[in-house]
Amino acid sequence: MRIAPGTLLATALGLAIISAASVGHADGTGVATGDTSGKKIALSNSYAGNSWRQQMLKTWDRATADAIKDKVIKAAKVVNANASAPEQANHIESLIVEGWDAIVINAASPTALNGVIQEACDQHIVVVVFDGLATAPCAYKVAYDYTAMGKMEADFAIKKLGGKGNVLEVRGIAGVSVDDDIHKGLVDTFATAPGIKVVGSVYGNWTQTIAQKEVASVLPSLPPVNMVVTQGGDGWGTFQAFKAAGRPTPTIVFGNRQDELKLWSDLLKADPGYDTFSASSAPGCASVAFWVAQQVLAGKKVPNTIYLPLPRIEQADLESWLKVMPDGAVATPVYSQAWTADLIDANAAGKPLPPSPVAKLGDM
Amino acid sequence: MQREVASAGGAPASDADPVPRRRFSGRVLLPAAALAVMLAAIFVLQPRAMSYNGMRLLLGFSLPLMFAAMAQMCVIAASDIDLGLGTYIGLVNSLSALLLADRPLLGVLSLVGCVLAYAGMGAFIEARRLPSIVVTLGASFVWLGLALLVLPTPGGASPAWLSALVRLKPPLVPLSIVVAVLLALVGHWLFMRSSYGVVLRGIGSTPQAVRRAGWSLLTARTVLYGLAGVFGLIAGLVLTGLNTTGDANFGAPYTLLSISAVIVGGGEFFGGIVAPVGAVIGAFIMLLTGSLLSFMDVSTDWQLSVQGAILILVLGTRAFRRRRA
Structure with a gap:
C-alpha cells in the first residue's frame, strides 16, 4: 500500500493544528x-x-x-x-x-x-x-435562568417573612418569556409556603413610571403589604407609589438599576434594619x-x-x-x-x- | 403632469400611445442605474460578494421584499396606500407556519381566506368611498391581532417543501435573481401590456374616464387589492420558508420598506403611475443599503437615515426633472 507524500504532509499539518488548539x-x-x-x-x-x-x-x-x-x-x-x-x-x-x-x-x-x-x-x-435568544440548534446559547431568579426572590420572601405574610408581585411585560419565567419561579416556590399570600400582581413593564402608576392603581384595594417582589427597573416606582399612598414602606426586592440601589441605600440610612437584596440581568x-x-x-x-x-x-x-x-x-x-x-x-x-x-x- | 393623466386615463386603446412608454423607460432607467452603481460599489468593497454564493446570501431576503413591493404597487396603482401590508405578511407567515405543515387543508383554506379578505377590503374602500390610508391602517391592527391570536409566541414550522423551494440553487444564477426577472416580466405584462392593465392604472388617475368607458371601478379596485393580497401572500410564504418558522411581528417592517421600494423604483403616490420593473429594482436598492453600509464599515445606525435620504433624493430629482420638462 502506498501513501502519497501529500497525505502524510496533510496529516502532519492536521496534527499540528489540533495540537495548537x-x-x-x-x-x-x-x-x-x-x-x-x-x-x-x-x-x-x-x-x-x-x-x-x-x-x-x-x-x-x-x-x-x-x-x-x-x-x-x-x-x-x-x-x-x-x-x-x-x-x-x-x-x-x-x-x-x-x-x-x-x-x-x-x-x-x-x-x-x-x-x-x-x-x-x-x-x-x-x-x-x-x-434575545434564537432557538436554532446549531447556535451556542448564553442564557439567564430567569426561573431561578423568581425562585431566589420567593425563597428570600419566605425566609424574611417567616413563612407568613402578604406579597405584591410587580411583573415585566406581558407575553415576554423573561416575565413568564420569573413569574413561574415565584409561583412554584410560593406554592411550598401556604402562609404566603400573593395579594396582587401588576405589569410594570420594567419601567419606573409605569410600575408607579400600576402599583398606585391597585394599592387602595390591597390589605397591608409586607413585601414586594419586582423584576428590576420597577422598584423605585413601586416605592414612590407606596409613599404617595401614605402606606408603610414594605420590603422591596430591587433590580440592579442605579436609581433603585440609591433608594435602597437611602432607606438603609433611615432604617439600618431595612434588609433586602437586588438582582437583574x-x-x-x-x-x-x-x-x-x-x-x-x-x-x-x-x-x-x-x-x-x-x-x-x-x-x-x-x-x-x-x-x-x-x-x-x-x-x-x-x-x-x-x-x-x-x-x-x-x-x-x-x-x-x-x-x-x-x-x-x-x-x- | 397633465399629459400623464391623459395618457393613463384614456380608454384602453391608449396602450399604443408612445408617451407613457417613453416616460416608463425613463422611470426605470434611473433606479436601474442606481442599483448598478450600488452593486459595483459592493463588489469593489467586498469581492467575495461577486460569487454565486455571495450573491445568493446578499440577496436572500430580497425575495419577500420584492413580492411585498409588487403587492404595495398594486395598491399604489389605484392612488391608494396600504399601511397594513406588513402585518398582513406577518399574518400569512404565522398561519402558514402553524397550519401548512400539519393541517395542509385548513392552512390552504385560511390563506385563501386572507386573499379574499384583501380583495374584500378593496371593494369596501370603493363602495363606501373611504380613504384607503384609514381602512388599511385599521386593517393592519386586525391582521396583527389575528396573527397574535393564532401564534401568540413565535414558533411553528415551515413545511419541508416550502423551505426547500426558497433555498433552491438553480445553476449559474441565484434563485432571487431568477425570480426577480420573472416577477418583473409578469408585473410588466400585467400592468403595462395587458389591456386590463390600463384600466387598473386608470382608476388611479382618472376614474371618471374609466367608468365612462364602461369599466366597473368596483371590479377594478377589487382586482387590484386581490392582486395585492396574492403578492403579499407569496411574500409571507417565502418568509416562512426562509425563516423556517412563524413570528407575528416579523412582517411589520415590510409596510414602509415596500412603499419605499415602489417610490424609489419610479412609482408615484398619485395618478396611477407605477413601474413594476422599477418596483423590483427598488426592492433590491432598499435591501442592499444595509449591506453596503456594513461593507463600508459605516455604523448601520445610519441605515434608516440613508434609506430615507435615498427616498427624498429620488423624489427631489423627479420634481426637478418634471419642472425642466
Missing part, C-alpha cells in the same frame, strides 16, 4: 489557548435604543478592544438593526459574505433568524446567541457571549447552552457598587476570559455557577 489543562478545563489572533468576531444586535442596550454595547466594546489590543483576536464590529428582524437577518447574511469567523447575536425574534443562523453554521461560522452578558465565541474558536469544547448567574447585590456590597455606577446605569461587570472559561466548565460539569464578580470603575 490545546486547552489550559489536560482534562479540557480552563482557558483554551488555541491561536485566535487572526480571527474576527462580529456582533449583530437587534436594537440599540435603550440604556440597557447602550450599556451592553459598551461592555462589548470594552471586551473586544482589550482582546484586539492583546492580540487575542484580529477584529470586531457591531451591526445594529432597528428592532427589525428582517433587517437583522439581512445584516447577518452580509456578515456571512464578509467572512467573519464568529457571529454573536442578540436576536430580534426567538425563531425568525433560525434560517440565516443555519446558513451561517453551514459556512462553518461559530454562532453565539445571548439575551447584566448588560455585561455581551462580554460573556464574546468570550464564549472566542473560546469556541480557540478549540474549547462548549456545551450548547450556557447559563449565566444573575448578578445579585447584597447589603454588604451595596456601597462599593454605587461608587462605580454612573447615574442611570444598570449594575454590570465586564466579564473576563478566565471567568467565562470557569463558567463554561461549571456548565459542562453541571456544577454550581461561579458568582458574578463585582464591577470595577469604568465597567459601566
